[in-house]
Amino acid sequence: MKKILILHTGGTIAMSQDESGGVSTTQTNPLMDLPSGTLDAAELVVEDILNVPSPHITPEHMLLIKQRIEHALTEGFQAVVITHGTDTLEETAYFLDITIGDKLPIVLTGAMRSSNEIGADGLYNYQSAIKVALADEAIGKGTLVVMNDEIHTARFVTKTHTTNVATFRTPTFGPIGLIAKGGVRFYQELIRHDSLPVDQVDGLIPIIKAYAGMGDTLELFTHTKIDGIVIEALGAGNLPPKTVPSIDKLIEKNIPIVLVSRCFNGVTSGVYDYEGGGRQLQRKGVMFCDGINSQKARLKLLVALNASLGGHELYDFITQS
Numbered sequence: 477m478k479k480i481l482i483l484h485t486g487g488t489i490a491m492s493q494d495e496s497g498g499v500s501t502t503q504t505n506p507l508m509d510l511p512s513g514t515l516d517a518a519e520l521v522v523e524d525i526l527n528v529p530s531p532h533i534t535p536e537h538m539l540l541i542k543q544r545i546e547h548a549l550t551e552g553f554q555a556v557v558i559t560h561g562t563d564t565l566e567e568t569a570y571f572l573d574i575t576i577g578d579k580l581p582i583v584l585t586g587a588m589r590s591s592n593e594i595g596a597d598g599l600y601n602y603q604s605a606i607k608v609a610l611a612d613e614a615i616g617k618g619t620l621v622v623m624n625d626e627i628h629t630a631r632f633v634t635k636t637h638t639t640n641v642a643t644f645r646t647p648t649f650g651p652i653g654l655i656a657k658g659g660v661r662f663y664q665e666l667i668r669h670d671s672l673p674v675d676q677v678d679g680l681i682p683i684i685k686a687y688a689g690m691g692d693t694l695e696l697f698t699h700t701k702i703d704g705i706v707i708e709a710l711g712a713g714n715l716p717p718k719t720v721p722s723i724d725k726l727i728e729k730n731i732p733i734v735l736v737s738r739c740f741n742g743v744t745s746g747v748y749d750y751e752g753g754g755r756q757l758q759r760k761g762v763m764f765c766d767g768i769n770s771q772k773a774r775l776k777l778l779v780a781l782n783a784s785l786g787g788h789e790l791y792d793f794i795t796q797s
């Protein structure tokens with residue numbers, strides 16, 4: 477029988493709706509009602525590590541969850557299931573993926589409808605997440621996100637809809653598995669990366685989005701104390717020309733600049749050789765991050781800096797695909 481640690485952190489999955497339509501935290505977690513029988517193959521140890529809506533989640537909370545999981549490894553747990561608000565679920569999942577790696581299956585899930593709404597998806601998603609955590613095929617696949625009968629990798633999944641239960645999607649690559657009537661099935665495997673050990677998450681790293689006609693907004697950051705910056709660039713990785721003088725200043729000041737695309741699909745590549753074009757930005761030392769969104773690139777840089785990566789090591793870690 478597999479021993480699974482369940483960590484509840486809050487979010488809609490642990491909330492209920494009142495008569496006026498307001499959704500808030502409940503005293504007793506509605507997930508206590510999991511039907512017995514489905515889980516005969518597991519010994520579940522349940523802990524309420526947090527009880528917060530996910531917009532309140534910080535990297536410090538992520539670190540706390542990571543440390544609890546590392547301790548779980550010494551206690552003989554074979555997998556971990558985390559329930560989490562969906563707004564920032566992808567960020568906690570990604571943080572765990574790049575700091576814990578493949579040591580044991582970690583599966584995150586949440587809900588789009590609170591526990592007493594018609595068609596509530598929480599209990600079902602929770603059960604699916606436990607099924608995936610129990611599957612031998614989940615071993616070695618890093619952190620996974622299970623929602624609405626699909627299994628996604630933490631690296632590429634993102635929340636795409638404000639309210640629909642089919643909100644979690646993996647642009648470009650698709651889910652790696654699904655939960656069918658017959659059970660859990662995997663169809664794809666991710667090329668795994670090394671994880672980085674961190675025991676702190678200090679640093680100020682803003683995210684800036686590029687747009688047509690963007691002026692010298694980045695100038696603000698040339699005289700503010702920041703530890704790095706993530707830019708959501710246009711297309712394959714290009715910026716309007718007026719941003720370039722401040723890019724140069726930031727590079728001179730040794731501030732790491734990580735570039736992702738604001739496009740929903742595809743990967744970045746430095747091909748355009750005009751002013752602000754990706755090729756020129758790469759030559760200056762801007763680091764192109766492959767296939768992940770800005771909120772994850774921010775965590776990637778935060779983790780790398782807290783693991784004391786610099787120079788080539790930092791460049792290789794940020795730009796690996």
Ligand SMILES: NC(=O)C[C@H](N)C(=O)O
Pocket residue numbers: 486487488489528529530531560561562563564586587588589
């Ligand atoms: N569906 C949800 O869980 C959304 C909620 N605002 C949260 O992230 O906590």
